[in-house]
Amino acid sequence: MKRILLLGVGPQALSALESLGDRFLVVGVVRGAEADDKVASQADSLNVPMLSDVSPQGIKQAIVETRPDCVVSSSYDRILSKDILNQCRFVNVHYAPLPRYRGRTFINWAIINGETEFALTVHVMSPEVDAGNILCQRTITIGPHDTAWQVLSALNEIQREVLGDTVLQYLNGYQGVPQDESATSYACARVPADGEIDWSKPTDRIYALVRALSPPWPGAHTYLDMRRITVVRAIPVCDAPSYVGRVPGRVVGRSRTDGHADVLTSDGVLRIYEVTVDEGPVVAASTVITSTRQTLGLRTADLLARVADLENRLAAVQRDDGRRD
Numbered sequence: 001m002k003r004i005l006l007l008g009v010g011p012q013a014l015s016a017l018e019s020l021g022d023r024f025l026v027v028g029v030v031r032g033a034e035a036d037d038k039v040a041s042q043a044d045s046l047n048v049p050m051l052s053d054v055s056p057q058g059i060k061q062a063i064v065e066t067r068p069d070c071v072v073s074s075s076y077d078r079i080l081s082k083d084i085l086n087q088c089r090f091v092n093v094h095y096a097p098l099p100r101y102r103g104r105t106f107i108n109w110a111i112i113n114g115e116t117e118f119a120l121t122v123h124v125m126s127p128e129v130d131a132g133n134i135l136c137q138r139t140i141t142i143g144p145h146d147t148a149w150q151v152l153s154a155l156n157e158i159q160r161e162v163l164g165d166t167v168l169q170y171l172n173g174y175q176g177v178p179q180d181e182s183a184t185s186y187a188c189a190r191v192p193a194d195g196e197i198d199w200s201k202p203t204d205r206i207y208a209l210v211r212a213l214s215p216p217w218p219g220a221h222t223y224l225d226m227r228r229i230t231v232v233r234a235i236p237v238c239d240a241p242s243y244v245g246r247v248p249g250r251v252v253g254r255s256r257t258d259g260h261a262d263v264l265t266s267d268g269v270l271r272i273y274e275v276t277v278d279e280g281p282v283v284a285a286s287t288v289i290t291s292t293r294q295t296l297g298l299r300t301a302d303l304l305a306r307v308a309d310l311e312n313r314l315a316a317v318q319r320d321d322g323r324r325d
Contacts, residue, residue, distance in 0.1 A: 005068035010075030015160035023164040027066040090125035099179040102130035103187040111212035133176030136166040199249035203268035232274040240269035249297040259284025
């Protein structure tokens, strides 16, 4: 039986291990030392050792110790050198339709960009980022209300279905199909600050950002009275009233019964149902957004008011210090 070493630090590693465990002797999972982890539980049930050193040097040492016929990477985000890749065969699982969307946070970008289809790609790993011959690619549809987690879950199921057979075909001699380098595109990394909502954008763009960054990601956020408001659940309002006087971010309706608040965008209305305030618990939007005179987002007037308040406080402290002197 062929020997496989699995690299996987993210949630995708579970379906990868399940698929590979049916067809190979998995000699180790390089993941770290997570406690109460489903991947660790599955590895334990298969008598597969968990290896905690996820660094490239740790990978190199794991290859020496476990002598795999192939290393399979699924949710491992570090670049491996030619020296390491020359140790044995390497296969990578990329949750995007290569050669498009090489790089990072591709599922989030796919929803933000309004993609209606996406794919899981299994490919031969090479020193270049997400390059190498394609061994298998399966496409899914992204629905108009799908979140990034739902897309990830659908791709996970495809990985569970195809990964083991694809790696077996590769080890039996199949070399795959070269990527079309002329069609290559990249997705850059994202940071939490990138999730700030710009209410001057169209409704569908804002809604896409909310879906792309919904839990377990940090969430699309805005501000109200200088407090950070993360939008947990929202949906565009169909057949919204026509506003010829429009201030993007202005609250134009709310319901205590349903708990929602309606907010103007550049071309419509987004109905917000659930939010968190300053990373607190999830609450109904109408308990936080309380008036149709409120406007979401950081505005110049809000920032100037905060600066003036801080200046007044500083002046008061200086006066008190002067009296004590």
